[in-house]
Amino acid sequence: MSPRTPKGQTRERIYRFVRKRLLEGLPPTVREVRDAFCFKAVETAREHLEQLVKEGRLAKRKGKARGYSLPGLEKIPVVLPIPLLGRVEAGDPTTAVEDIEGYVPVQSRGAGDLFALTVQGESMTGAGIMPGDIAIVRHQPTADSGDVVVALLGDEATVKRLRIKKNRIELHPENPEFKPIIPDPDELIILGKVIEIRRYIEIPQV
Amino acid sequence: MSPRTPKGQTRERIYRFVRKRLLEGLPPTVREVRDAFCFKAVETAREHLEQLVKEGRLAKRKGKARGYSLPGLEKIPVVLPIPLLGRVEAGDPTTAVEDIEGYVPVQSRGAGDLFALTVQGESMTGAGIMPGDIAIVRHQPTADSGDVVVALLGDEATVKRLRIKKNRIELHPENPEFKPIIPDPDELIILGKVIEIRRYIEIPQV
DNA sequence: TGACATACCAGACAAATGTCTGGTATGATA
């Protein structure tokens, strides 16, 4: 028999082990816990796990393989990685697979294709959208007046506020130094609506 | 036998199902896939899964329960839910468990305690931080001059830019209508550094 | 001291799950 450890100490380490595995997306089996802690008996691991469930620190699906989970985590919506596009070209932006610069985790709202792009220029600083910010965009061909949209003007993607007037469509910057753009309706392509803005102030690693 | 679906169509849906489950943290079993798609035979589900593995769209651990996974998911950093605090009180903000309004998924940077709070007021609009924005904060007792910090002034938490001068510390708003605050050093508590700003434009998160 | 809880172990059983073998029906293609 292995030397006994102080009271709740091993349990704490087991909790952290399980939690780590769960966040990595691979719930451990009882036997994997046994091995990770060099127990000789499966039951030893299971007792610890059941105790953690009793304490409310873990949840479980009885009888199911890899059935332990984090309680309360189910309240958190699904997080999906969406592509951060480097260059947005004409046509369907989601097809420009070549130019994926990375992935941004976004809470899925069940709503359509999402993509992300880095804001360039200072034309929207009045709306709190600064150069370098990451815009989360839902891909859609139209939008309502007042929405902040990503539009394609010629070869360039730009972030502006959409204003639909009686006989024309306007793209409004929010910065007194810039003037509204009144594009030829035939040339205007709306790529999508900006639904979220992010600014990473301290560079994330990777 | 169920009516046959066009060529790769069901497979595509299965891929998305498995992907969703994996991102939720609970890899599905072969039988769960069978049930989700109303197949009569386990083997039907398994054939699709194995095909997806052959195509390189899924990875698997042979013979293991819930053994399918996303290849290349290692590249995506772990996403941790961090608490969105409604009210920040004196002392350790992370201990104010009562006031958790929700959770925000954030890419783990391995670095310390994170929490989130909703920005109030217009004092930082010049830095692109608008009222209603969500600030992701790393809990730390000090910060460098120039950092945007969350500081506790009396009972209220405020977001400002920190300026460390020769003989005093200043909290600078970034809005010409507000004046810098020069707090009594003994009364100033820095709760942490703002490392990310988010603005949910369309749907408020849960 | 005795009663009790904790930490651990051994081995068996049962349920969940992965894998296999052999089949049918349908569409595409040479």
Added chain:
DNA sequence: TATCATACCAGACATTTGTCTGGTATGTCA
């Protein structure tokens, strides 16, 4: 038309995994 691949099914079998029963040793506490 014959051939082949695909999509599906039925049932059995093997492995993984959860669960149980009963046990030993050590510490705590009345």
